[in-house]
Amino acid sequence: GEDVEQSLFLSVREGDSSVINCTYTDSSSTYLYWYKQEPGAGLQLLTYIFSNMDMKQDQRLTVLLNKKDKHLSLRIADTQTGDSAIYFCAEKGNNRLAFGKGNQVVVIP
Amino acid sequence: ETGVTQSPTHLIKTRGQQVTLRCSSQSGHNTVSWYQQALGQGPQFIFQYYREEENGRGNFPPRFSGLQFPNYSSELNVNALELDDSALYLCASSLADTEAFFGQGTRLTVV
Secondary structure (H helix, E strand, O other): OOOOEEOOEEEEEOOOOEEEEEEOOOOOOOEEEEEEEOOOOOEEEEEEEEOOOOEEEEOOEEEEEEOOOOEEEEEEOOOOHHHOEEEEEEEEEOOEEEEOOOEEEEEEO | OOOOEEEOOEEEEOOOOOEEEEEEOOOOOOEEEEEEEOOOOOOEEEEEEEOOEEEEEOOOOOOEEEEEOOOOOEEEEEOOOOHHHOEEEEEEEEOOOOOOEEOOOEEEEEO
16 A cells, blocks of 8 residues: 655755655555645645666755665755745555655755 | 646635535646645545546545546536535646646635
């Protein structure tokens, strides 16, 4: 089954790096995603990684995938105030996305 | 902007009433999925429509139903509303099994 877990809260100073972690249980997931949600808004797709990859870098974002431990992380370099949001990881399986509860990131100026 | 639009943005209904939420998918996308996001939670999959047919359903009762039209827009209908149906309802469109892009959501409050 699908069961995605995330830690809840992260506070980071502007300019520092942020790391958000996620674990998932469905080893048959083909894609794993990171979404960003700002207050009162929908979900913005940030990046994704295919399950046969270990790492993907996209500008300030780095995704690491440890398939053995079913662990996914998102690193945001040079965190900006506009990065303050809730971040959701999601795994894809059976035509649906299974989301974690989200991790709130607060950037302190 | 994702090109996925949802209406209305906010809605207040009374317990027992029925509600219809609408979603216009991104141009070229033939698949629409609906999610319910309760306060403080991650989105939960309700169902998906692909080329006007239901293509998967989550753990939601039959009073949650949907439609997809020939232009691939979609509706979510909820009958006999309950207080616990209060949530942000998100629509996502995709081209078959590719990445999904979400609309801004409809905030439903049941009183």
